[in-house]
Amino acid sequence: MVDGIEGFLxxxxxxxxRGNRLIDGAADAIRLLEREGKRFVFVSNRGNLSRAMxxxxxxxxxxxxxxxxxxxxxxVTGMYLRDRHPGCRVWVLGEEGLTRELASFGIPxxxxxxxxxxxxxxxxxxxxxxxxxxxxxxxxxxxxxIATNADRMVPTEEGDCLxxxxxxxxxxxxxGKEPEVVVGKPSAIMAETALRLIGLPPGKCMVIGDSLxxxxxxxxxxxxxxxxxxxGSATRQxxxxxxxxxxxxxxxxxxxxxxxx
Amino acid sequence: MVDGIEGFLxxxxxxxxRGNRLIDGAADAIRLLEREGKRFVFVSNRGNLSRAMxxxxxxxxxxxxxxxxxxxxxxVTGMYLRDRHPGCRVWVLGEEGLTRELASFGIPxxxxxxxxxxxxxxxxxxxxxxxxxxxxxxxxxxxxxIATNADRMVPTEEGDCLxxxxxxxxxxxxxGKEPEVVVGKPSAIMAETALRLIGLPPGKCMVIGDSLxxxxxxxxxxxxxxxxxxxGSATRQxxxxxxxxxxxxxxxxxxxxxxxx
Numbered sequence: 001m002v003d004g005i006e007g008f009l010x011x012x013x014x015x016x017x018r019g020n021r022l023i024d025g026a027a028d029a030i031r032l033l034e035r036e037g038k039r040f041v042f043v044s045n046r047g048n049l050s051r052a053m054x055x056x057x058x059x060x061x062x063x064x065x066x067x068x069x070x071x072x073x074x075x076v077t078g079m080y081l082r083d084r085h086p087g088c089r090v091w092v093l094g095e096e097g098l099t100r101e102l103a104s105f106g107i108p109x110x111x112x113x114x115x116x117x118x119x120x121x122x123x124x125x126x127x128x129x130x131x132x133x134x135x136x137x138x139x140x141x142x143x144x145x146i147a148t149n150a151d152r153m154v155p156t157e158e159g160d161c162l163x164x165x166x167x168x169x170x171x172x173x174x175x176g177k178e179p180e181v182v183v184g185k186p187s188a189i190m191a192e193t194a195l196r197l198i199g200l201p202p203g204k205c206m207v208i209g210d211s212l213x214x215x216x217x218x219x220x221x222x223x224x225x226x227x228x229x230x231x232g233s234a235t236r237q238x239x240x241x242x243x244x245x246x247x248x249x250x251x252x253x254x255x256x257x258x259x260x261x
Numbered sequence: 262m263v264d265g266i267e268g269f270l271x272x273x274x275x276x277x278x279r280g281n282r283l284i285d286g287a288a289d290a291i292r293l294l295e296r297e298g299k300r301f302v303f304v305s306n307r308g309n310l311s312r313a314m315x316x317x318x319x320x321x322x323x324x325x326x327x328x329x330x331x332x333x334x335x336x337v338t339g340m341y342l343r344d345r346h347p348g349c350r351v352w353v354l355g356e357e358g359l360t361r362e363l364a365s366f367g368i369p370x371x372x373x374x375x376x377x378x379x380x381x382x383x384x385x386x387x388x389x390x391x392x393x394x395x396x397x398x399x400x401x402x403x404x405x406x407i408a409t410n411a412d413r414m415v416p417t418e419e420g421d422c423l424x425x426x427x428x429x430x431x432x433x434x435x436x437g438k439e440p441e442v443v444v445g446k447p448s449a450i451m452a453e454t455a456l457r458l459i460g461l462p463p464g465k466c467m468v469i470g471d472s473l474x475x476x477x478x479x480x481x482x483x484x485x486x487x488x489x490x491x492x493g494s495a496t497r498q499x500x501x502x503x504x505x506x507x508x509x510x511x512x513x514x515x516x517x518x519x520x521x522x
Contacts, residue, residue, distance in 0.1 A: 133423045137420075152437070159398075163391070169431045171427070171432075173427060
């Protein structure tokens with residue numbers, strides 16, 4: 001089922017880890033890909049971390065990978081704004097990780113919300129009314145909205161939790177303005193950036209992820225193979241629903257190890 | 262312009278006070294209505310206060326009125342759930358004032374969000390991610406959504422701030438469920454409750470308020486006269502726009518005093 005596959009786009013939340021723990025066998029599976037000489041990139045809709053923070057988080061859980069093999073929506077949002085809107089000033093509804101990642105692409109933060117050209121929204125797990133109100137003021141002052149992703153819920157150790165759709169909804173309902181750009185999976189921009197990074201055509205790549213709407217849809221739209229893992233948001237029953245269906249369903253990413261047995 | 266008017270439905274935020282200060286002349290205007298033998302009720306989309314808290318707030322600003330002459334959306338939400346859904350359990354995305362007002366109508370609060378029949382949403386000026394996530398869990402667990410109101414912004418001393426539409430949007434976007442009931446102005450339920458309270462038919466009543474979408478629309482739909490005041494969210498130019506137009510535009514509620522000169 002992975003014949004001819006040379007590269008893997010691997011989701012993180014619900015696929016490699018859940019909360020602050022690696023999925024059983026995930027580290028062994030990644031080590032196996034390295035031994036087999038396969039290329040891989042972690043492609044996550046997380047927009048509230050920088051690549052360096054994500055690398056450190058993985059290392060703390062016991063998986064050592066270089067920051068360059070991680071592609072977050074914070075990363076791709078920074079690339080998008082740098083390339084398509086050079087010189088723009090942003091206001092961030094999100095956490096330090098997003099602010100750092102945008103700064104790493106040289107994108108300036110507005111000093112007042114009213115001065116921002118773009119409001120960048122991501123998951124903000126410590127959001128307060130004040131944060132929402134400043135973002136509201138940015139959009140009322142003319143800022144356009146870009147969201148790192150639009151996921152409704154994020155799987156955590158405490159169960160499914162409110163994701164960035166909650167932050168987007170707070171601003172969209174109160175201002176009447178919707179996001180003009182949503183960067184995250186299943187968007188083409190995420191797929192193309194990942195394929196460029198590993199230097200392979202889509203026909204030689206497989207997406208491994210737990211989300212039908214994000215991972216499997218990105219694979220289907222982009223001409224890649226896909227494996228749905230059941231360690232996150234989807235069940236085996238879900239696999240037969242939705243517009244795009246996975247080529248294979250695995251209990252977890254550890255099933256990769258059966259492939260080369 | 263107030264010939265034949267015996268009762269007044271008077272908005273609070275942006276009409277009687279703004280932030281923590283009475284609008285100049287507001288207290289004198291209310292005292293004048295009392296001397297003229299007019300009936301009045303304060304009708305506010307505020308859902309994060311109880312009537313007792315609102316009475317105390319007005320008294321601190323220098324306006325003494327009985328709690329019985331105040332009708333908040335927290336009040337009317339409590340009446341609605343008591344009358345239409347007896348025995349229901351609620352989860353509150355909002356502040357202490359709403360919880361108290363609901364308790365005054367004997368409506369029990371669920372011990373876990375998943376056990377709630379209704380999620381009641383109002384403005385929550387100290388909302389945190391945790392509050393939003395518990396509300397998210399209530400709706401995913403089956404709770405229906407009732408909102409005290411759906412105002413987008415509330416005028417304050419610091420400028421226009423994010424209102425309850427932000428709280429609704431956070432939950433609606435992330436769960437895919439919209440509110441089944443929105444209690445606040447311009448709803449018929451607010452108008453009917455207010456008219457019952459002062460015991461007058463709509464043709465003998467005037468709504469005084471700063472919001473075209475809430476106050477003037479409620480008057481227009483309900484067959485009441487209306488006065489738009491310019492101390493809140495609307496400008497004189499706004500008065501000629503929108504579906505419903507006021508019968509008269511006043512600089513402030515203090516203009517009531519010119520009426521009987």
